[in-house]
Amino acid sequence: MKRAAALFASVLLSATAWAQVPVPAAKQTKPTVLVGATLHVGNGQVIEQAAVAFDNGKITYAGPATSFKGTAHETVNVAGKHIYPGLILPNSQLGLTEIESVRATLDQREVGNFNPHVRSVVAYNTDSDITPTLRSNGVLLAQVTPVGGMVSGSSSVVQLDAWNWEDALVKADGGIHLRWPSMLVAGDNSPAAQQRKQARDNALNELETLLGDASVYLKQSRDRENLKLNSLGGLFDGSKRLFLHADYGKEIVEGVRFAKKAGVKNIVIVGGGDALVVADFLKENNIPVIYSGVHALPARAGDDVYLPYKMPGLLQQAGILFCLDYDASLHGTRNLPFIAGTAAAFGLTKEQALSSVSLNAAKILGVEDKVGSVEVGKDATLLVSEGDLLDMRTNKVGLAFIQGRKLNLTDKQQYLYEKFNGKYEQGK
Known part of the structure; x- marks a missing residue:
């Protein structure tokens, strides 16, 4: 004893x-x-x-x-x-969220609908208890991504062993995140539906104005800096990516066309539930996908029950550059390699599955020259x-x-x- x-x-x-x-x-x-x-x-x-x-x-x-x-x-x-x-976790609130029930540990969103100037990385907490659990499974880098509003702010790529956010940076403010508003059900003419449609139209008009103002602002000499408009500059010269969060096929097409009309050069789809449905459109426009739903239920009742598992393999066959993220829960992001493992069991080869959480992710996030x-x-x-x-x-x-x-x-x-x-x- x-x-x-x-x-x-x-x-x-x-x-x-x-x-x-x-x-x-x-x-x-x-x-x-x-x-x-x-x-x-x-x-x-x-x-x-x-x-x-x-x-x-x-x-x-x-x-x-x-x-x-x-x-x-x-x-x-x-x-x-x-x-x-080292594996790369895209589209994550790692270091921005710790305990969902404790407000003081949540710093992933700002007030307001249009916040392109918000830099999520300055709130990144290198002392998160969650981070070491990712490293011990092989995830060594992450894209720190804001949420909330229609334009949530900018994301940065960090490595997961640092004293502070400055030390952690691999690529700062590499993209702006736009959450495309959901389309409404056709034929619904109820007062509530009309209000939602009006709110959606107003938001899109405001977004169009914001992008138009930014394009003009950046071409002019100016005495004062407008942080909101200046932060959008990289979208028009290709130095920043527009991460367009959308799942429904029509929303993906609508959002891409809207962004291209505004002069945005590099677009990445995040979510991409219907990416296969619009695969030809994405391939024609050279648009990669951060696919979020491997361990999810099918979106439609008539879909193959294994379709989410098969989707990475089908995107590979379609010739679309894609990577995988884990959006089920922040604490579960340490399971990112096993998401890729599922994809390997349903269409991808082992090395293709590895690329979907390593080199493909690096290419999509613009850090393939480093990691x-x-x-x-x-x-x-x-x-x-x-x-x-x-x-x-x-x-x-x-x-x-x-x-x-x-x-x-x-x-x-x-x-x-x-x-x-x-x-x-x-x-x-």
Whole structure:
């Protein structure tokens, strides 16, 4: 009994020490090489018996171990394991929302219907208890996205191991989020329906005016800066993306045509429930999709019950660039790799499924030059798993690096496991 009590105490003390969010990792100080694992590059390529070397936070080699000629590297033997690029979570309120029932922990929306100048990243909380649970499953980057209103504000891409939001930034204010108003049921002429139609028309007119004013404002010399109009500037020169949140096919088409008429260059559909229905239109206009509904019920009673599972594979066949997000719940976003795993079971190959949460996401978010695949010159943001990262049975991330910095992968879930495991060990 004394031995069991001592074991329980040691486990509890250890778990308590890690109950808080781990301290961000120190900067890489010496070159490192991972040797012997199967490398899943992220672009569809798989290399057996690979080596991945990185120095000063950048990948310097990624290929067969037999061809690696580096010297003075710290060698890490990962034989029999798998190396993957860090996964990317798009369209997330990570760091903006903590506990839904506690108002003081919610900072994901602003008052008003048109807030293009709102920068969500300045409210990003690097000490969120949720963040470590994502890292231990392989999610190492996220798009911090505002909600609320018709124009919610700008999103930024962050890496998930930082002291503050400035340190976390990978790409600042890369896109403006527009939530397209729902269309009304045809033939409904009730007073309530007429009021909703009028409100929708007013909102679209106001949006058209806002985009028109911004286009004119940016072409003129000016003594004072208008933050709201200035924030829209990147939409007209292509340096920012318009993330158009829409699901219904007609709404997708209407929203894209509206944006193009206003002069918007780069458009991304978020949600995309009917993306397959308008696939030809999306392909013709070179518009990618952040698909949100893999683990959802079909939208229509007559749909194939497995259609949401099959949708990524069907989008792949249609030639549409897409990535996957997880919109069921913020606390469930750590399951992003398993969403991709579902898609792999219903039409995608394993490597295509991996790309849907890595390189494809990087391309859609405009950060493919830095992350998304394990290639020379990119950030050393990668991980090592004992087995298939997309399978919840074998996803066991033992090592993870962000910009070459080795992460502490302890999280609150692990703390709770150790706490209660110690409790039952005590009774043996």
